[in-house]
Each structure stands twice: as C-alpha cells, then as structure tokens.
Amino acid sequence: xxxxxxxxxxxxxxxxxxxxxxxxxxxxxxxxxxxxxxxxxxxxxxxxxxxxxxxxxxxxxxxxxxxxxxxxxxxxxxxxxxxxxxxxxxxxxxxxxxxxxxxxxxxxxxxxxxxxxxxxxxxxxxxxxxxxxxxxxxxxxxxxxxxxxxxxxxxxxxxxxxxxxxxxxxxxxxxxxxxxxxxxxxxxxxxxxxxxxxxxxxxxxxxxxxxxxxxxxxxxxxxxxxxxxxxxxxxxxxxxxxxxxxxxxxxxxxxxxxxxxxxxxxxxxxxxxxxxxxxxxxxxxxxxxxxxxxx
Amino acid sequence: xxxxxxxxxxxxxxxxxxxxxxxxxxxxxxxxxxxxxxxxxxxxxxxxxxxxxxxxxxxxxxxxxxxxxxxxxxxxxxxxxxxxxxxxxxxxxxxxxxxxxxxxxxxxxxxxxxxxxxxxxxxxxxxxxxxxxxxxxxxxxxxxxxxxxxxxxxxxxxxxxxxxxxxxxxxxxxxxxxxx
Numbered sequence: 001x002x003x004x005x006x007x008x009x010x011x012x013x014x015x016x017x018x019x020x021x022x023x024x025x026x027x028x029x030x031x032x033x034x035x036x037x038x039x040x041x042x043x044x045x046x047x048x049x050x051x052x053x054x055x056x057x058x059x060x061x062x063x064x065x066x067x068x069x070x071x072x073x074x075x076x077x078x079x080x081x082x083x084x085x086x087x088x089x090x091x092x093x094x095x096x097x098x099x100x101x102x103x104x105x106x107x108x109x110x111x112x113x114x115x116x117x118x119x120x121x122x123x124x125x126x127x128x129x130x131x132x133x134x135x136x137x138x139x140x141x142x143x144x145x146x147x148x149x150x151x152x153x154x155x156x157x158x159x160x161x162x163x164x165x166x167x168x169x170x171x172x173x174x175x176x177x178x179x180x181x182x183x184x185x186x187x188x189x190x191x192x193x194x195x196x197x198x199x200x201x202x203x204x205x206x207x208x209x210x211x212x213x214x215x216x217x218x219x220x221x222x223x224x225x226x227x228x229x230x231x232x233x234x235x236x237x238x239x240x241x242x243x244x245x246x247x248x249x250x251x252x253x254x255x256x257x258x259x260x261x262x263x264x265x266x267x268x269x270x271x272x273x274x275x276x277x278x279x280x281x282x283x284x285x286x287x288x289x290x291x292x293x294x295x
Numbered sequence: 296x297x298x299x300x301x302x303x304x305x306x307x308x309x310x311x312x313x314x315x316x317x318x319x320x321x322x323x324x325x326x327x328x329x330x331x332x333x334x335x336x337x338x339x340x341x342x343x344x345x346x347x348x349x350x351x352x353x354x355x356x357x358x359x360x361x362x363x364x365x366x367x368x369x370x371x372x373x374x375x376x377x378x379x380x381x382x383x384x385x386x387x388x389x390x391x392x393x394x395x396x397x398x399x400x401x402x403x404x405x406x407x408x409x410x411x412x413x414x415x416x417x418x419x420x421x422x423x424x425x426x427x428x429x430x431x432x433x434x435x436x437x438x439x440x441x442x443x444x445x446x447x448x449x450x451x452x453x454x455x456x457x458x459x460x461x462x463x464x465x466x467x468x469x470x471x472x473x474x475x
Contacts, residue, residue, distance in 0.1 A: 005310065008329030008375065031373075038332070038371040039352045051329070055376065079365070083426075103441020104419055106353055108365040109372070190440035191354075 003041045007050045014168065017054055018141050022164050024050040030166055031055070032075060032114035035106045060113070060168060065090050072170045074113025074137075078125075082107060090174035093132070093181035093201070097124040100183070103191045113167040116152070119159045122193040122219040126153060128183075129170065130224035131199040131216035137169035146171070153223035179203050180286025184278035186219075186271050188262075194219050195263045198275035200283040202239070208288045210239050215247070215280065220255035220272045227254045230276065239284040248277035316377040318343065319387030327374040334358045336374035337384070345385050345414050349443070356442030359415035360384050366422045385414035388421060397421050397459045404455035408446035416442050420456040432457050 007024070011017040021028055028050035031037055040046040054060070060075040063086045070091055072081070081087050081098035088095045101107055101115075101124050115125040116136060128134075129149040136152050138145050141164060152160050161167065175181060180202045185194040197218040203211045213234040215227045230247040237243040257268035284290075303313040311326040318341065325340045334351075337343040337360070346369055349355035353368040360369045361383035388395035394402070397417055407413045416439060423438040424430060430438070435456050436449075444452060 002335065003330040003332065005328065005330045008373070010375075034371055034373075035353055035368075038373075041330075042332075042351055042370070053373075053376065102353070103356065104423065104438055105356065105359055105366050105368045105441065106371075109367050190437070 033110035035110040078107035127218040134172040140165040156222040180283040182279035182282025184275040196271040198279035200279035202283040202287040220257040333372040334369035356415040400455040400459040406451040406455040
C-alpha cells in the first residue's frame, strides 16, 4: 500500500505522453490499469522515478469491428471485453479469456494494452493474442508501427516494445461461423495466474474437415508458445478423438516449462498435454456444431 | 507538456498536490503525493477506516471501493487518480434507516462473521447485482470469488447476495464509470 515516491505526469494527448516519456528515459514507466505495475511498485520490485499515467489519453478505449477484423483500443478494460456486445459476437474467445483474469476489481481497471505490454507468460490475453495472430499497434515519437504477437513476445516479461514506445491498440480477426475456440486453464484458485493454460482455434470447411488450427500454450515457457507440430497434425483431418489425442501428445515435446513454487516442470509438461486436449476438444466441438455453434 | 498530477499548485514541500473528489456524495479536499494510494489517502488522511487494508496487492478485495460506480482495488489506485471522480465506500451505499437492503440481507442470513471482508463483499456484490440483476447463484459465486473471507463463511454470503438479487433491488441506477 505504500510506494516509493516518483514524479507523476498525466498527459492528455498521445503526443504529450510520448514526449514526456522520451524526456524521462530510461527511468520512466507508463501507467495504464496499474494492476500489475502498482503491485510491483508496492513490493519494491520496480522503482521507476517517473510514472506517466495514460488513462486520460483520448481515443484509446473501445472496440470497433470492420470487415472481419476487430480493433481494440489499448486502454479498453478487461471488464469491457467481457461484456462488450461486439466482442461477444465477433470474438467470444476474447470475452471468455477476459472473464478469467484476476478478479472483478482487476477486470474493471486492467487494460488489454497493459496486459500485453507486461507480458506475463501465464496471462490470458497474451495467450489469446498469440493464438489469434493478433497484431499490436505501437506509437513512438517517430511514428506508428504494427507488429505480430508472435514477434512481440521475446521472453519472461520482455517484449519488442522499445523504451520510448507506447502500445495504443490491438487488431485481431473475428471468428467466423465455421470456426471454434477452446480455452482450458489449470488454476488452484479462481482468478490465479494459470499453472498451465491452452487456447485452441479450429477452422473447418463445409464437410467439417479441419482446414487450419492454432494452438497456443501459456505457463510452460517464457511467453505463450504456438505448438506448430500439433497444428500441422490436425490440418486436413476430420477431428476425431484420435486426431485430437495425437495432436495433444505432440505438445509435451514442444514446451519448455520451468519449476517454481507452484508446480514442477514435469507436472507442467504433463498438464500441457491435458490442457491442450481440452482446448482442442472444445474448439472442435464448437467448429463442427456438435456443441451448438461457435458461440 | 503537463507535469502536474492535478489542478493547482503543490504544497511547500513540492510533493503534495491538492486533490478533491466526491466521497460518498460529499466533496472532500485533501493534500496527496502521487505515490500515495487511494487506500492510504482514504484511511490515513480522510479517516475512512471502513475501507480495510488486507493484502495490498489487489487479491483479497477488502479495500474495494466504487470508482464512478465500478468496483476497484483502492490499494492499486493512486489517490490522485480519483481527482474529480466519485468514490463510494460501504458507508455510501444508499440506505433508509441505516442499512442498505443488501446489508439487511447480510444481517438476515448471518453473512458477517469477523466482518473484515464485509465492506468489500458488499460493494462488489452491490455493483455486480446492479449490472447483472438476474444473475444466477453460480454467477454471483464467480463475482465474489475474488473477495477472500478468512472465516470461510462463503455460503451465507452467497445466500445473502442471492436473496437480495431475487428480491429485486431499488438502487439499480449507476453513474458514469471508466472503461470504454
């Protein structure tokens, strides 16, 4: 509850925010929802001398849909992803993932841009961003760039975000009618970070044959990992139980978990297979309509 | 380039700034440094000790306040972030003859034991039922899952919230809140 002092800025335009950030590098941090940063400050694990609060920047909140793509402002809160009609309709995976984050108070405050920039390897939104092939929109004094989630996450709490840059938005595909998703998490208590989490997205053609799969695992490496061998195994298959088991069996060899206070590496590796199977089963059921469509 | 947390000039130390917000419907004015959490401002400067300090990490829920109607962790918000906004503690729940209907349901179902989690439980439950008036018991359980009761009296707490939701509650209006 008690933090070390810092200089505090509340810019009201993106240009101002980028300028003040630039002026105070390398010891400035951007404050969005603060649900990870403030605990880090309070525990003394981070001691920036300057905080730049971007909550008053205009235009960074909200969700828009355009021709099968969603654009989500970086300051959109998890609770809004969870309850937003556009998200629930066009990307229910994202709404479900948001509903699993922390607790209702964290979800009312935490933001999608903050979660992605923080890059906790077990967090829900980085996992979903990896599975959906989301792109991040990033601003710096030099201009704007976009980067794929697969190239954004670089290591434990490490991203491609340069010190003078701010994440301003996320773009991701809407999930069509012939698409199913599945999320599976192993958690000890509601709202905990997952010990292992899996996210699967399955696309099928009109004969219910699988055309494409995305399978991402969280909590089993320094950042969310796509399991390409399992994805390749399922492409062109009819998604029988046997197909899904074979794909899940490929997962343990592709992950690199570490042991910590919550679980051993061996346990995480074993559970990665189980969570992958559950996520794939749910995704396949939704895609092929055996569980009432993709919603 | 804006370099001040709030309107106005800092105090003589240069560290603290004038801060004002609506606390339970009443305007309060207080000096606060940017690194002081809203929880510290409420408890230490304003004497609002009904807001409890539990974990300080946003996990336990006992410091819950409503910021423009939305339940948030007061321990994870800077006091200066409340500038010009509406903060509601358990004392600000609208009531007739002293108790809000949700509080009355807590009394009827004997949902308070030591009472330390109760203010946070009430505020989270109040906001959740307001936003989801036809919530199921499972949804209520999920909503208060992030509020820890170390007496482990969860069953009666959920009973009370469910009874309150079923009764239909008169205070479902909500002000503006953050989030897009």
